[in-house]
Amino acid sequence: MSEAATHPTAPSPAPPPATEPAPGLLLSLEPLLREWLPRQRWFAGKGRPVAGFSLVAATELLPVGTAKAGLLHLLVRAHQPLVPSQGAPAHPGDCYQLLLGVRETLPPRLAPALIGHVAEGPLAGRTVYEAMHDPRLAEVLLEAMRTEAHVGELRCGRDTRHDIPEGLVPRLITSEQSNSSLVYGDTFILKLFRRVVPGDNPDLELPRELSLEGCPRVPAPVAWMVAELDRGTGAEGHHVLGVLQPFLHGAADGWELALSMLAKGEDFTAEARALGRATAEVHTALGRALPTVTLGRQQLESLVDGMTGRLESAAQAVPALRPYAPGLHTAFEALADLAAEGRTWTAQRIHGDLHLGQCLRAPSGEWSLIDFEGEPSKPLAERRMPQPVARDVAGMLRSFDYAAHSLQPPAADWATACRAAYCSGYADVAGADPRTDPVLLRAYETDKAVYEVLYEARHRPDWLPVPLAAVHRLATDPNADTP
Numbered sequence: 001m002s003e004a005a006t007h008p009t010a011p012s013p014a015p016p017p018a019t020e021p022a023p024g025l026l027l028s029l030e031p032l033l034r035e036w037l038p039r040q041r042w043f044a045g046k047g048r049p050v051a052g053f054s055l056v057a058a059t060e061l062l063p064v065g066t067a068k069a070g071l072l073h074l075l076v077r078a079h080q081p082l083v084p085s086q087g088a089p090a091h092p093g094d095c096y097q098l099l100l101g102v103r104e105t106l107p108p109r110l111a112p113a114l115i116g117h118v119a120e121g122p123l124a125g126r127t128v129y130e131a132m133h134d135p136r137l138a139e140v141l142l143e144a145m146r147t148e149a150h151v152g153e154l155r156c157g158r159d160t161r162h163d164i165p166e167g168l169v170p171r172l173i174t175s176e177q178s179n180s181s182l183v184y185g186d187t188f189i190l191k192l193f194r195r196v197v198p199g200d201n202p203d204l205e206l207p208r209e210l211s212l213e214g215c216p217r218v219p220a221p222v223a224w225m226v227a228e229l230d231r232g233t234g235a236e237g238h239h240v241l242g243v244l245q246p247f248l249h250g251a252a253d254g255w256e257l258a259l260s261m262l263a264k265g266e267d268f269t270a271e272a273r274a275l276g277r278a279t280a281e282v283h284t285a286l287g288r289a290l291p292t293v294t295l296g297r298q299q300l301e302s303l304v305d306g307m308t309g310r311l312e313s314a315a316q317a318v319p320a321l322r323p324y325a326p327g328l329h330t331a332f333e334a335l336a337d338l339a340a341e342g343r344t345w346t347a348q349r350i351h352g353d354l355h356l357g358q359c360l361r362a363p364s365g366e367w368s369l370i371d372f373e374g375e376p377s378k379p380l381a382e383r384r385m386p387q388p389v390a391r392d393v394a395g396m397l398r399s400f401d402y403a404a405h406s407l408q409p410p411a412a413d414w415a416t417a418c419r420a421a422y423c424s425g426y427a428d429v430a431g432a433d434p435r436t437d438p439v440l441l442r443a444y445e446t447d448k449a450v451y452e453v454l455y456e457a458r459h460r461p462d463w464l465p466v467p468l469a470a471v472h473r474l475a476t477d478p479n480a481d482t483p
């Protein structure tokens with residue numbers, strides 16, 4: 001550990017025994033949350049008004065009364081009626097993890113973290129802010145994991161094979177994220193999940209399994225924080241709140257790397273091939289570690305029904321997709337035809353949302369895959385189901401196409417070469433080339449492109465032409481995107 005990576009002053013404050021936050025706490029915070037929460041990038045309920053909040057769990061990690069800076073850990077449910085005008089029943093609402101700092105006054109360096117000033121209730125007169133911006137409070141989280149603290153309903157655990165040094169200096173990473181991550185001394189990264197659901201989060205479950213399998217392609221979880229909630233909280237059960245893993249210092253994000261090499265006219269096929277190998281290594285290890293199943297006719301019919309349903313609802317939501325729907329259906333029908341002929345496929349646990357942005361290349365040139373949460377909008381049970389590996393392969397193939405669209409006109413030959421190299425790399429390790437199963441691959445690429453149309457229409461309308469171009473090809477020429 002380098003000198004610069006350790007804290008020069010006092011040791012981190014240990015989390016105290018649990019204390020019950022004062023009654024009326026949520027009521028006093030509600031006006032601030034109502035204004036602040038919907039503006040956060042990770043807020044999943046955008047576009048639907050928040051009718052109110054309920055407190056699922058509250059833990060004082062540092063007392064808010066006495067210390068200079070208090071730390072409150074809250075799980076808060078945001079209630080959002082689906083169709084308020086029609087008086088529809090209230091949506092149960094998503095549960096969010098909030099880490100709030102509480103001070104008398106906020107020093108200027110923490111101004112960007114401000115949530116607001118509390119007018120009444122137990123915190124009246126105090127300033128509430130995002131605790132992760134405050135190194136003093138971020139240290140408390142690492143210390144809780146280092147000491148395997150149990151505080152209220154919060155439980156920290158760790159893999160004792162890894163040392164967690166004291167006093168690593170924290171910093172919040174600022175990239176666009178669905179969650180929030182803190183880097184400690186360039187040694188560890190702690191991902192704090194924002195929208196939390198009961199059950200095993202695959203972003204902890206799968207990297208742990210891969211680590212036990214000795215698969216080096218995924219950073220192994222070093223520690224974790226969970227909440228064990230009792231009945232009566234409206235969210236009983238086990239909730240994964242955060243995962244600490246080694247920080248791959250100096251690693252390049254696959255998406256950024258692909259764009260920069262493409263812009264410079266540099267060949268990316270060697271990287272694409274290495275990515276194919278890395279994907280296959282992860283799949284092979286997951287296939288060994290966790291159960292695999294055979295998808296027979298019935299399961300394939302329900303797979304095809306899911307794809308068809310997603311296409312129909314995306315076409316409802318995005319008019320530009322409608323002209324292509326009949327052509328896209330043929331991709332799913334072809335899969336249904338194979339199933340009707342008695343063809344079966346193996347399914348296993350996979351990454352579930354693989355694209356170039358989920359791949360990190362270390363300075364050594366080794367690739368790692370991160371972010372095993374799956375598509376966050378899907379229910380947890382669905383994300384944890386075994387699926388054909390072709391789904392991850394299709395995600396990566398779509399990503400090469402996205403990257404090619406960073407140039408105008410799009411670098412179609414670049415994408416074709418990368419897609420082929422990726423499949424070859426995959427075959428080197430897995431022994432089976434994804435291209436030998438074109439019907440399944442086309443069905444998954446079509447499903448992903450349809451998902452992307454909806455995603456871009458909702459989040460980045462300027463990007464909509466990228467998946468729409470793919471949809472056009474996939475709908476009009478079944479062989480157009482064959483790698």
Ligand SMILES: Nc1ncnc2c1ncn2[C@@H]1O[C@H](COP(=O)(O)OP(=O)(O)O)[C@@H](O)[C@H]1O
Nearest residue numbers: 177178179180189219246247248251253370371
């Ligand atoms: N182990 C790691 N080492 C270095 N950087 C990482 C690591 N894990 C994540 N990151 C960085 O953090 C960003 C967000 O991580 P990710 O797991 O994708 O979070 P989210 O689910 O919030 O999008 C990544 O794009 C990457 O740049």
Ligand SMILES: O=P(O)(O)O[C@H]1O[C@H](CO)[C@@H](O[C@H]2O[C@H](CO)[C@@H](O)[C@H](O)[C@H]2O)[C@H](O)[C@H]1O
Nearest residue numbers: 178255353355356357395398399400402452455
């Ligand atoms: O960030 P997440 O992992 O939650 O994924 C979502 O956002 C991605 C964009 O950030 C989106 O990916 C799409 O755009 C990427 C380029 O920005 C491209 O590499 C991917 O292939 C493409 O699907 C992803 O679909 C969405 O779930």
